[in-house]
Amino acid sequence: xxxxxxxxxxxxxxxxxxAALSDPIRVGLVRVLAxxxxxxxGEFRAPVAKSTLSHHLRVLRxxxxxxxxxxxxxxxxxxxxxxxxxxxxxxLHVVLAAAEEEDLGRQxxxxxxxxxx
Amino acid sequence: xxxxxxxxxxxxxxxxxxAALSDPIRVGLVRVLAxxxxxxxGEFRAPVAKSTLSHHLRVLRxxxxxxxxxxxxxxxxxxxxxxxxxxxxxxLHVVLAAAEEEDLGRQxxxxxxxxxx
DNA sequence: TAGCTTGTTCGATGTTTCACGAACGTCGAA
DNA sequence: TTCGACGTTCGTGAAACATCGAACAAGCTA
Numbered sequence: 192x193x194x195x196x197x198x199x200x201x202x203x204x205x206x207x208x209x210a211a212l213s214d215p216i217r218v219g220l221v222r223v224l225a226x227x228x229x230x231x232x233g234e235f236r237a238p239v240a241k242s243t244l245s246h247h248l249r250v251l252r253x254x255x256x257x258x259x260x261x262x263x264x265x266x267x268x269x270x271x272x273x274x275x276x277x278x279x280x281x282x283l284h285v286v287l288a289a290a291e292e293e294d295l296g297r298q299x300x301x302x303x304x305x306x307x308x
Numbered sequence: 309x310x311x312x313x314x315x316x317x318x319x320x321x322x323x324x325x326x327a328a329l330s331d332p333i334r335v336g337l338v339r340v341l342a343x344x345x346x347x348x349x350g351e352f353r354a355p356v357a358k359s360t361l362s363h364h365l366r367v368l369r370x371x372x373x374x375x376x377x378x379x380x381x382x383x384x385x386x387x388x389x390x391x392x393x394x395x396x397x398x399x400l401h402v403v404l405a406a407a408e409e410e411d412l413g414r415q416x417x418x419x420x421x422x423x424x425x
Numbered sequence: 426t427a428g429c430t431t432g433t434t435c436g437a438t439g440t441t442t443c444a445c446g447a448a449c450g451t452c453g454a455a
Numbered sequence: 456t457t458c459g460a461c462g463t464t465c466g467t468g469a470a471a472c473a474t475c476g477a478a479c480a481a482g483c484t485a
Binding site (some may be wrong): 232245277 | 462464
């Protein structure tokens, strides 16, 4: 588990962000992170193998959408809302609203938080 | 040249739109169409073969971002601004602003319109 | 009719992506 | 030090994608 790379704000590329958000699972991950809370890796519930989940979280991280922090042997993931807002103002908001409208990424939830309402 | 398919407003999918906008050429195409003017296919200038350009315009069309109209043997392409606005309010605007910020898709221009400013 | 123009489609190629299970490295607990 | 938990990485396929040139179809034009 080496220290993961995170792009700086200025390095965040629009194409990377768009590509990252072109997958339903990843949109779901962003949605559950949308409230700004940092989440433990193991809390995520998605219908894929853990290696695949790791892959998706890596794509989000590489694109600059999320930040991963390590603490001992476990990881915490958070949305880089402010960085995204600084780089591409309004983007995250409209994408989240659009995803909500479509209920895209509903397959993703958090443990002990069945995403009910 | 058969009649191309266009998704209805309600059928436009967020993932499709995001995927379509994850390529610099396609973002460039959207940018030159952003003023709302309908453009002739042959006016586009992009550093790819015409078969590749055709492919990119098809992806944009299939995603619901553009509309293609045929007139005799030639085609005219226009951005579906209103439809996009109805489906995903604000999305096109923020994406265009972000693309502007990054000068993404500058490789695409129009004949007799060298994208000067 | 013959030929030109226009854009699409086809086939091939190389790259990237998504998916999985298995193996691995690291850390904390026993 | 041994064990278990936690994520990452690897190896592998299947599918999708970007790209090109060549072939094609449809419509003008001569």
